[in-house]
Amino acid sequence: MFDYDTLKVIWWLLLGTLLIGFAVMDGFDLGAGILLPFIARGDTERRVVINTVGPVWEGNQVWLILGGGAIFAAWPSLYAASFSGFYLAMLLVLAALILRPVGFKFRSKMPGTAWRNTWDWALFIGGAVPTLVFGVAMGNLLEGVPFSFDSEMRATYGFGFFYLLNPFALLCGLVSVAMLTTHGAVYLTVKCEGVLLKRARAISRVAAVAWMVLFSLAGLWLWASHFGVAITGGALPAGEPNPLAKTAVLQSGAWLANYSRWPAAALVPAIGLAAPLLVAWLSGIANRLVVLVISALGIAGVIGTMGVSLFPFLLPSSSHPSSSLTVWDASSSARTLGIMLIAVVIFLPIIVAYTSWVYHVLRGPVTSAYIDSHQDTSY
Numbered sequence: 001m002f003d004y005d006t007l008k009v010i011w012w013l014l015l016g017t018l019l020i021g022f023a024v025m026d027g028f029d030l031g032a033g034i035l036l037p038f039i040a041r042g043d044t045e046r047r048v049v050i051n052t053v054g055p056v057w058e059g060n061q062v063w064l065i066l067g068g069g070a071i072f073a074a075w076p077s078l079y080a081a082s083f084s085g086f087y088l089a090m091l092l093v094l095a096a097l098i099l100r101p102v103g104f105k106f107r108s109k110m111p112g113t114a115w116r117n118t119w120d121w122a123l124f125i126g127g128a129v130p131t132l133v134f135g136v137a138m139g140n141l142l143e144g145v146p147f148s149f150d151s152e153m154r155a156t157y158g159f160g161f162f163y164l165l166n167p168f169a170l171l172c173g174l175v176s177v178a179m180l181t182t183h184g185a186v187y188l189t190v191k192c193e194g195v196l197l198k199r200a201r202a203i204s205r206v207a208a209v210a211w212m213v214l215f216s217l218a219g220l221w222l223w224a225s226h227f228g229v230a231i232t233g234g235a236l237p238a239g240e241p242n243p244l245a246k247t248a249v250l251q252s253g254a255w256l257a258n259y260s261r262w263p264a265a266a267l268v269p270a271i272g273l274a275a276p277l278l279v280a281w282l283s284g285i286a287n288r289l290v291v292l293v294i295s296a297l298g299i300a301g302v303i304g305t306m307g308v309s310l311f312p313f314l315l316p317s318s319s320h321p322s323s324s325l326t327v328w329d330a331s332s333s334a335r336t337l338g339i340m341l342i343a344v345v346i347f348l349p350i351i352v353a354y355t356s357w358v359y360h361v362l363r364g365p366v367t368s369a370y371i372d373s374h375q376d377t378s379y
Contacts, residue, residue, distance in 0.1 A: 005328070007337040011074045012327045014344060016307045018070055022063035023180070023303055024296045025355070029053035029060060031184015033100070033127025034177070037120050039188070039199050044368050046120060047108070047378060051366045052191035054104055054379040059358060062351060073340055077243060077330040078314050081155050085147055088161040089133055096129035108379055127184075128177065135176025138306055139169030139218075142255060143227050144318030149244060158319050168225070171218050178211040179299060182279060186295045190288045193365045204283050204291075208276040215272055215302060222309075228254025229316040229324050243329045248321035255309040265308045272301030 002010065032053045040046040072079045083090060099122040107119035143166070146158035185204035189197055234246030259266050275298025282291050310316070312327040331337065371378050 002338070002341075004334040004337075007334060007341065008327050008331050010341065011070070011331065011337055012307070012311070014341075015067070015070050015074065016303065018063060018067040020300045020303050022060075022067050023299045024183070025063050026057070026060040027131075027180045027183045027299060028187035028292075029057040029184070030127040030131050031180040031182070032188060033123045033184070034131065034181050035184055035188070035200075035203065036127075037124050039185075039203060040196065043113075043116060044371055045196060046116070047371045048192060048196060048366050048368060049188065050104065050107070050123070050379045051371065052188060055362055056358065057100065057104070059355060062355075066351075070340075074332055074337060075314060075325075075330050076332060077153070077241070078325050081147065081325060082315055084155060085145060085157045085159070086137060086164070089137065089164060093130045093133050096126050096133075098126075099123065100126035104379055127180075131177050131180045132173040135173035136164060136169045138176070139172030140164050140166075141306070141310065141316065142172070142222060143168055144229060144250075144316040144321075144324075146319035147315075147317050148320035148323040151244070153243070168218075168221055171214065171221065175211065175214045175218055175302070178207055178214050179276075179302060182207040182211050182276060183292075183295045183299060186279060186283070186288075186292050189283070190292055191365050193367055201283050205280045208280040208283075208295075211298070212273060212276040212280075215276070219269065219305075222255060223253075226250070226252040228252055228256075229313060229318075229321045230254045230257070231312075231326070234322075241329045241331050243323060243325055246322060246326075246329060248324055250318065250321055258308050258311055262308075268301055268304040268308050270301070272298055272305050274298075275301060 032049055036046060036049050040049045071082075103119045103123040103126060107116055107123075110116075145164075148156050148158075150156070182204055185200045185207055188200035189204060192200055228251045229248050230251040231246055231248045275294050278294050279291055279298070282294070313324055314327060314330055315325040317323045332340075
């Protein structure tokens, strides 16, 4: 149905869609976890916050699994290189994510204040650490990471865990934290009432402004920096995947070249900038679900900016640019991509359908009265 090069682009778009799906769907419960110790006062209010995400957070993790599975199957070289190079960062994320189910399940098992406060902070860590690390990882992709392949495609890495925590990457991590904190606060305005609604609305405004300012600073830093890799020769779209068949060089401003090549692509970062401004302005004025949709569009704009800026690169190398992995040379075979595309066409609508049904069933706010009357069945 599609030629090999088109399949590669389709899977690049699908990977971006899955990452956006994860950031939007799992992002609000990560954001709610970040806000939990600060927005809620007293045990009942904290239980309200927890129960806004408790019934759905596990289903939202499907998008993370789909994204990881897509990288494994569609981009095996990317999976191998990134999961090996970012191994300690991945372990940190997994350790933090493990705190989430434990916190949700154990928190209400005992009534003691110290016990419950401990698990509240565990849920905070489970939300804040993955959010920060994912943003740091995106920053390192824009900078490029020092790695190379030998003639047998064995990777050598010239960096450790603390190398990844450089100033630009940490700024991108703060963008991620502000973005998902905003998204979590907007979600809580939809699911809460009374004083929690007012606090969530106030926090969403502040966090949205921080998101816009930090995203602008990251863009200016990127514009003023020397970051970028450009392909100078070798196999581009055509041919079988072989990351070592091309030549590439470091080139200042290369990440901005796609916006000159495709001027309409500038709409993507514009959405990432405009959405938090609209969230801050419309919070308390517009319909709360509309504001949540705008927040989701802003997340799509930020992640889309990453994709547009890097294309066709997936994992740039700052030490050996010719070893960088691209859409053209890191993919699986045409047959694999074709079979997987058929599976996506069948199963992705099913996932969207049952997710929509779950949210329809669970629509409406969570109230203190509900928690008080369902002490044994609520989180």
